Amino acid sequence: MATDRTAHWKDLLRRRLTSVKADDRSEEERKAEETELFTKYYTEWKGGRNTDSTFRHIPRFYYRLPAEDEVLLQKLREESRAVFLQRKSRELLDNEELQNLWFLLDKHQVPPTTGDEAMISYESFLKVGEKAGAKCKLFFTARVYAKLLHSDPYGRISIMQFFNYVMRKVWLHQTRIGLSLYDVAGQGYLRESDLENYILELIPTLPQLDGLEKSFYSFYVCTAVRKFFFFLDPLRTGKIKIQDILACSFLDDLLELRDEDLSKESQESNWFSAPSALRVYGQYLNLDKDHNGMLSKEELSRYGTGTLTSVFLDRVYQECLTYDGEMDYKTYLDFVLALENRKEPAALQYIFKLLDMENKGFLNVFALNYFFRAIQEQMKIHGQEPVSFQDVKVCDLVTHSEQPCFHPNHFHMQNYEQALNSVPFLQDEIFDMVKPRDPYKITLQDLVNSGQGDTVTSILIDLNGFWTYENREVLVTNDSENSSADLEDT
Numbered sequence: 001m002a003t004d005r006t007a008h009w010k011d012l013l014r015r016r017l018t019s020v021k022a023d024d025r026s027e028e029e030r031k032a033e034e035t036e037l038f039t040k041y042y043t044e045w046k047g048g049r050n051t052d053s054t055f056r057h058i059p060r061f062y063y064r065l066p067a068e069d070e071v072l073l074q075k076l077r078e079e080s081r082a083v084f085l086q087r088k089s090r091e092l093l094d095n096e097e098l099q100n101l102w103f104l105l106d107k108h109q110v111p112p113t114t115g116d117e118a119m120i121s122y123e124s125f126l127k128v129g130e131k132a133g134a135k136c137k138l139f140f141t142a143r144v145y146a147k148l149l150h151s152d153p154y155g156r157i158s159i160m161q162f163f164n165y166v167m168r169k170v171w172l173h174q175t176r177i178g179l180s181l182y183d184v185a186g187q188g189y190l191r192e193s194d195l196e197n198y199i200l201e202l203i204p205t206l207p208q209l210d211g212l213e214k215s216f217y218s219f220y221v222c223t224a225v226r227k228f229f230f231f232l233d234p235l236r237t238g239k240i241k242i243q244d245i246l247a248c249s250f251l252d253d254l255l256e257l258r259d260e261d262l263s264k265e266s267q268e269s270n271w272f273s274a275p276s277a278l279r280v281y282g283q284y285l286n287l288d289k290d291h292n293g294m295l296s297k298e299e300l301s302r303y304g305t306g307t308l309t310s311v312f313l314d315r316v317y318q319e320c321l322t323y324d325g326e327m328d329y330k331t332y333l334d335f336v337l338a339l340e341n342r343k344e345p346a347a348l349q350y351i352f353k354l355l356d357m358e359n360k361g362f363l364n365v366f367a368l369n370y371f372f373r374a375i376q377e378q379m380k381i382h383g384q385e386p387v388s389f390q391d392v393k394v395c396d397l398v399t400h401s402e403q404p405c406f407h408p409n410h411f412h413m414q415n416y417e418q419a420l421n422s423v424p425f426l427q428d429e430i431f432d433m434v435k436p437r438d439p440y441k442i443t444l445q446d447l448v449n450s451g452q453g454d455t456v457t458s459i460l461i462d463l464n465g466f467w468t469y470e471n472r473e474v475l476v477t478n479d480s481e482n483s484s485a486d487l488e489d490t
Contacts, residue, residue: 227337304462
């Protein structure tokens with residue numbers, strides 16, 4: 001019976017195959033038919049028989065982006081976005097309208113003044129809103145007034161504070177529109193190349209950068225862009241939300257360079273200033289002893305005070321992007337940003353990844369001991385007796401210098417045997433500082449939450465950082481004595 005059934009099916013298949021004619025259509029024609037059939041049956045079956053009829057009328061909510069070869073659609077998208085942004089720009093207050101708003105506010109101030117500040121009541125506030133025009137309407141609301149209302153006994157707000165609020169809002173909208181012009185994808189984020197174009201075209205508008213040579217522009221742009229991406233793109237996706245750029249202070253720091261009278265101190269502390277960019281690039285060139293444009297591990301070891309441990313540098317070259325074992329300028333910038341901002345979560349994330357050798361997501365006693373052994377090796381290199389991992393409060397038995405950085409002549413041990421017998425474990429002190437949720441494991445979040453991440457990482461990767469920590473009490477005493485001496489001299 002089974003044999004007869006099999007033979008029957010074989011016969012049916014043979015007859016079916018002989019009846020099918022050869023398909024002479026091209027691949028495109030077959031795909032077109034497939035699409036047509038899919039569309040036909042999808043339209044017929046959409047929503048099913050027993051579903052609510054309103055399901056058939058769901059509005060379209062997804063519009064795919066044009067492909068690279070769809071030039072016409074791409075141009076249409078770009079033009080429509082440009083028109084939209086121009087319309088949004090026209091909705092903002094211009095300088096003349098802002099000046100008119102200030103005159104109206106000043107005219108409707110309500111006495112008495114609070115110190116030197118003119119005040120305005122809610123009734124007058126609403127009157128100004130009616131006279132200021134349609135563009136100002138969104139600023140003259142009860143919510144805005146309540147935000148700016150503090151402790152005035154008459155229930156008024158400061159005119160200056162309100163005007164600054166309006167100015168800030170207008171500036172944020174202008175900046176967002178300006179950044180959106182560089183958002184090629186139109187998805188609300190900027191890629192690295194987009195932000196590079198924005199900053200490059202911004203340079204001529206910043207008087208503090210007038211002295212930069214055009215040959216240095218590419219290095220300046222790279223230096224500026226890296227700070228945005230290092231801190232705002234922790235997952236290294238290659239793009240940053242425009243909202244995040246507006247929410248952070250980096251753009252304020254960059255646009256601060258419009259001030260022609262910016263002080264020297266402000267320039268030195270501003271990563272985006274010409275002196276700062278030249279300093280960082282100059283350090284890179286000084287480290288590059290063979291002048292090949294890249295840094296080897298040996299060249300990077302002279303960074304800063306030259307006291308970073310070899311184990312830490314090994315981890316840098318294992319984890320970070322290198323080219324034939326050497327580091328380029330962009331990777332170097334990430335390295336500098338991490339070491340110069342060790343209190344910041346993004347910097348701690350960078351360093352933690354290097355300390356977490358086994359990619360377990362935590363540091364245990366073994367990891368701490370492994371990196372501290374390199375500190376001991378550094379002490380031997382400088383001709384000093386190495387401090388045991390068990391030695392915590394060595395600072396009580398050390399001869400100190402007034403200089404707050406390590407030097408071989410400033411650091412020597414006395415009564416070392418006594419120190420070993422009288423102090424607790426260093427790892428215990430580190431765990432006490434961090435107070436991790438798991439008493440045997442320190443996670444990145446533990447470091448961030450503790451507020452001691454910069455101290456812990458400095459102890460483990462940098463002999464200078466360890467020395468500063470061990471001598472913290474005496475350094476504070478010396479600073480106090482110096483301050484007292486300065487007061488007595490005056």
